[in-house]
Amino acid sequence: MLMRDLSRPLETDIPADALLEVQHLTMRFGGLVAIDDLSFTARKNEITAIIGPNGAGKTTVFNCLTGFYKPTVGRLTLNHPDKGPFLLERMEGFRIAQKADVARTFQNIRLFSRMSVLENLIVAQHNRLMKASAFSLAGLLFMKRYAKAEKEAVELAKYWLDKVGLYERADWDAGNLPYGDQRRLEICRAMCIQPALLCLDEPAAGLNPRESLELNDLLMSIRDDEGIGVLLIEHDMSVVMQISDHIVVLDYGRKIADGDPLAVRTDPAVIKAYLGEDEDEAIPEDIVQDLGLSTRTGGTKQGDGGNA
């Protein structure tokens, strides 16, 4: 250990099973510090949730991870189980999905709305199909290898559509689906790139309680059956507390807590961030239940994280 290669992190720095490692991530927009020296780790076969009030910088973390923003400072390491480590902050936007297999969804759904549900899932397999068809040339010449590759792509799409109950509507325009189905379709589309890490930006937003429960099952099945890591931004506490293995809490771009659900929901800093500092008033009953607190005093000011 005398001679250390400085471009690679020390072996001992990384927990053996770390899939994603965020180190000292800082993102500034002019004078605004959207993320301030954030470090955390996400593991394979786990759901890591990032929570925090509106404007805390959660979406910005995703945008840095998936190459839409270039971090001001910081190192983002993805330890791909098959392909080895990638330094995401140095990669061009689309290559993060292409090479490092990081998939994401968007807070405001971004489907190809005038294309069919099935086409959305086929487009997600673009790179694989391009390779199989020699940049579409084999397809232009009606060669078997493209037909075969396309058939496999349809099979994968079918697998995911079956899983979320959209198989029957595979030929609908994506834009004509009901809202909840569009959210699910976006997750399917991200899964169709066969990611190592799946980043979901508020997947439960706008879902009714039943849909929200179905989503929990879907996310747990992705974690358990696909063996990948899931990074989840969520406002809905019931979702977060039930399914996440690990929670990172952001407030004004700073990490204020990090740990398993039980530790986080009893953390005084979290309670303060979510409920404010006013000691005089009782915490509303529903929030008490959501956070799983014993009755204590808190304040009335609350972030939007409290609504179920």
Add this chain to the structure above:
Amino acid sequence: MAGPEANVTAGPDSDGRAPMQGGINLAEVVKESAIAAGIAGLLSLPLLGLHAANVGAQLLLRTRWELFFAAVAVVFVGRFVLALFRDRRKRPSHGPSAFDRTLHVIHERMLVIGIVALVAAVILPFTEWGGDRYIIYTATTFLIYVMLGWGLNIVVGLAGLLDLGYVAFYAVGAYCYALIATHFGWSFWVVLPLSGLFAAFFGVILGFPVLRLRGDYLAIVTLGFGEIVRVILINWYDVTNGPDGIIGIPRITFFGIEFRRGEGTFADLFGLDFSALHVMVFLYFVILVLAVITNLFTQRMRKLPTGRAWEALREDEIACRSLGINPTNVKLSAFALGAMFGGFAGSFFSVRAGFISPESFTFIESAIILAIVVLGGMGSQLGVVIAAAFVVVMPEVFRQFEQYRMLMFGGAMVLIMVWRPRGLLAFRSPTILMHPKDGKKTIVLKKEGA
């Protein structure tokens, strides 16, 4: 105008409430039109009705009642029609209109219609119209625009990149053939693929600087590119012969056999009497084949990863990035392939005309081609044909109106855009179906239910 009026006055068409509703509407509409006409009358009395005329040294006040009444009548009728349309829009719609359904049926029967149209196009020269040079010439022009429309459709309709300088690639193809043929005497059949490649190369050159631009900005830069190419053609006198253009471009051959009088020519070999029509009909078939190739290529491309990425890029570039699609490659491939077909069409244009000059490649050409794509319905192959027929044939039909024909053409175009803002055939069929047996019908029904 029969449709809306019938709806308002008599109401047996829809539900029971319609007649009463119609009556009220009609009274209001008439009142509104009368008020508008009154205002028009007040204004036009001094402006149109009275006229000061110099007769010798005297200034006389003349009246022009016919103009005055014409103005009032125009305003009344115009206001009336406008109000009817507006009321019709306000009424809750009872599903798609008969016209929409007709268009939908056209869309569903696309394959059959396409084959019928193709067969008609093939037998056209052998019918009695085929003997008419004017008809064959116009049909050839029409097919050039169809081909250009299909080529630009790749860029604008599929990839969603607004290109206002498409004519530049048409010019590149045309000058490519004209220059190579006049200087080196190469045959059209050799230069044709070359000019396509050359235009594609120019497409990539244009593509690079505009990669980051979208929408309006992209349109402005491509417009500039089109103008730059034209200005270079005008000013690079040594090569392009400037505004004088290139004359004496070698004519097309029947794969090496010339269309002339005498021994060993086309007419001689096929035992026909020489006729100037032969070469015209041959040109017609050449452009027909080129256009059909453009169409089949695009249709096939839509089902391939590259084509699907074009459409995905049109829908949402950010989502494309998040899926690992390289937007640069997708855009460049669309520009290059679109330009390639423009180049083919360009070299056909110059072999047909025998003379080219920068005059033929002005912005108005780009505008016409774009109008064909947009009027037809972005991305619709059949729409392009209908729109090209409209754009090329309408001005011919209106020829008798002389100086008003461009006005009528423009007016018709505005009407279409008001009435169907997304183009005539703004339908899209999926490129792959999970449940092909369901047929398209059920899908449509389901969608309407959603």
